[in-house]
Amino acid sequence: PGECYTTPAAALAFGTDLNDVIGQMTCYRRHIAGNYPADSSMPTIFNEYMHLSWDNPTAENTAKMAPVVAKTGTEYYVIDCGWHNEEDGNKVYPYVGQWKESCARFPEGIRKTTDMIRSLGMKPGLWIEPEIIGHLCKDMLEYYDDDCFIQRFGRRVLVQGRHFLDFRSQRVLEYMSETVRRMVEDYGAAYIKLDYNQDCGVGTDREAFTLGKGLEECADAFLQWVEQMHERFPDVVFEGCASGGMRMDYRSLTAFSLASTSDQTLYYRYPYIVGNILMAVLPEQAAVWSYPVTEDCMGKDVSDDCIAMNMINSFLGRMHLASHLERLDDNQLGAFGASLPYGFTCYNGLTGVKRRALPYFPNGFTHFGDDSVCAGLRYGDKVYLAVWNLGGNGIVTANIANVHSADIAYPPVTDAVLQWDETSLTVRFPRSKMAVFLEIRLCDSCECRNRQVLPATPTV
Secondary structure, eight states: OOOOOOOOOOOOOOSHHHHHHHHHHHHHHHSOOOGGGTTTTOEEEESSSSIIIIOOOOOOHHHHHHHHHHHTSSEEEETTTTBBBBSSSSGEEEEESOOOOOOOOTTTHHHHHHHHHHHHTOOEEEEEEETTEEOOOOOHOOOOOOOOEETTTTTOOEEETTEEEESSSSHHHHHHHHHHIIIIIOOSSSSSEEEEEEEEOOOOTTTTTSSSHHHHHHHHHHHHHHHHHHHOOTTTTTEESSTTTTSSSSHHHHHOEEEOOOOOTTTTHHHHHHHHTTSSSSTEEEEEEOOOSSGGGTTTTOHHHHHHHHHHHHHEEEEEEEEEGSSSSHHHHTSSSSSSHHHHHHHHHHHHHHOEEEEEOTTTOOOOOSSEEEEEEEEEEEEEEEEESSTTTSSSEEOOOOOOEEEEESSSSSOOOOEEEEEEEEOSSSSSSEEEEEEEEETOTTTTTTOOOOOOOOOO
């Protein structure tokens, strides 16, 4: 009795069609999104987790991979889960929480490895899951008091071997702030991936009149701490990765330069995510894994089709390159075929457009399991369109009218065939699991050209 509650802010977008509505919402999101100078150039990133180190990075393996990655022009090299703790990566999660370098995997210290990465012209990064404590992490469980944890009915919440920290606690703030300082100043990280791989549930009733209110306060406290880390370390890029694809609300996304869209491990399923994700997150924030050399490629040649699709998967958002790049041949790492350097050139060429372009879905949203996917960006009289053939007869038609010209921008060499008329554009693929990236110019009369529909200060 006597209590009241005000909901968080909400935003509504209205338009004449799907692209118009999402365009309006995209403009609004850009108005509220955080502006972090360290990430202003939208640099390319290599992360050695996916299809490479998984949870067991080592100084030796990083020393082998980093020179190969440097040849691609990648700007950041991120070491993911496992740079900490002495336990084997296959069982490390129940023990995490201290966030101190692993002597087992980096016997000469993680700083030697991050310095090596810098010597190759790249900036190093490290992963962390700051909101959890493994239930076997004895030291941290003894260090933290009960009020440092999210609780329900007087008991610490435990999910899949993880307890959850309450960032309303000063003790938590002090330890985690020192942890980030140590990662940046002592370990040399210029990029920090903040992950969250379990769900604490409906909330906490500690110092809150409902579980939901407690959860909201905990979330606000955590995001305020993230903002403090931005202010304290303005040259560090902070990535939000909640199990890949979680926390896609813009209360969270305003606190990060970029956010992981998925931990999908199969490159030919990622297009179903990429084909829809720009309705939920800005292109300049939507991080997508690109892993040309997966486990099923080991011991055999990697096809140009596989490389091209992996690169195109990331063109509409932010590239997170990964996997055993050293297994690619000289042409694939060089200047021919579906090469990584040429893919980087195309990707980097979109940087100036990506912060201003609006999402474009000529065929509407895609459904998981569809034979094809079409999604892109539109700006002025240009449409940058990714087209994926994932099955069927290999004929993919995009509902784009009044095409003046169209070119396959990537891959530079392909046997896919492109044609168009007044009402549509068609790509004919000779094989499944192929993709092309198109640069399309529209006629002056085309109704689907980009429109700047919102005023400088949108009305909420």
